[in-house]
Amino acid sequence: MNLNAFDAVIFDCDGVLVDSEVLAIKGERAALEEFGLHYSPQEYVRKFVGLHDSAFFTVLRDDFRQAFEKEAPDNFEDLVLAGRRRERHALQIIRNADTALKRARECFSRIGVASSSRAHFLKSKLERTGLYELAAPHVYSADLVAHGKPAPDIFLYTAEKLTADPARCLVLEDSENGVKAGRAAGMTVWGFLGGGHCFEGHGERLLSAGAVRTLDDFIAFLAAFG
Template identity: 40%
Template sequence: MNPNFDLVIFDCDGVLVDSEVISCRAHAETLTRHGYPITSEQVLVRFLGVSDREARQTIEREIDRKLPDDFEQQVKAATLKFYEGDLQAIAHVGEAIGAIRLTKCVASSGTPEKIRHGLTCAGLYDQLAPHIFSATQVSRGKPAPDLFLFAAEQMKVQPSQCLVIEDSVPGVTGGRAAGMTVLGFHGGSHCQPGHADLLRAAGAAVTFDDMRQLPGLIEKIRV
């Protein structure tokens, strides 16, 4: 395995589990119910890769009022309900994880409960636990570098020795701001034509759309 890296940091939504469309649907339905009409597609464009906390703060600034105190809980409940019937792992990601011999962890904008539930529904939790980190553990979510730096610190690896797998512009931006190399994945069902270009423009060293490519890319990439 590539000696340039000691740790692979996976985003969760859109990289491990094909959940972005489901999450956007839950957000859109909850926001619309509270007087902020928005479609799933608009949520995807505006908030892909952004933590729930920071998305909420953005919306509250726009509407100049607070959303209900339990807004995140309402979104989470809707998301988990949809997960039960609709969530799938990203195709071939389990095999890719198994083929990568480097240490691995997860760094996600989701809450710990959402991450755990999603990975469990997709049959991936046991492959990655207990090294799972959430934006709720840091003061600033993506695109700030805090979550990636926290994950590296917890795993006792220097940022320059970390390889991040991300599907969103905020995630790529945060990984690069942390001084890490980022690979951009654009194979999730939410990814539109041109998404790879956006990831490269944000700083992804390489983009790919099939998880079967990932072990080989890690072997070849050089910092």
């Protein structure tokens, strides 16, 4: 890889730095099944991973309305979020994410995190896994922008804060929504497959969404940097 092609590296958080997507999917699906909404893990990944919570719940409420011809109950969001929180104790770092953050900073000096997570959840996950200080200070939530992924807003915001040309930013993303957001921002996107939620065929979907290559893990990422 030609390192001179990029001035900055921007990481997604969930499913790239921390293995949180697989936990959220487990807890949320269990909660949704109690409401009568059933999704396979693969369908859930394709449909929801990478969305900000506001868009996530908009789609879920639409699904509920179509399934039952009525509105979801008032406690719908609270119970889905409670399902997500039930699994948070098992949160782990994606293997070698710490080394990847250090190496990216050595190569480019400018690194950032652009996440669909709500701001307080984002910081908490990175702090609990010991990654926050490695990624800070440029850690940004889609809470800060008008539109979450797949819109480009959070990536453009992060590039602005990094004082980097979007065309010279490399993005690591694990979701189709995230890949589309990075591409819409005019950035080069690599699809990351190291999270526990990446099922068979996930890499092909990331490539179809616009990723120029896929990486099985951070060993492959580090190898690309020599």
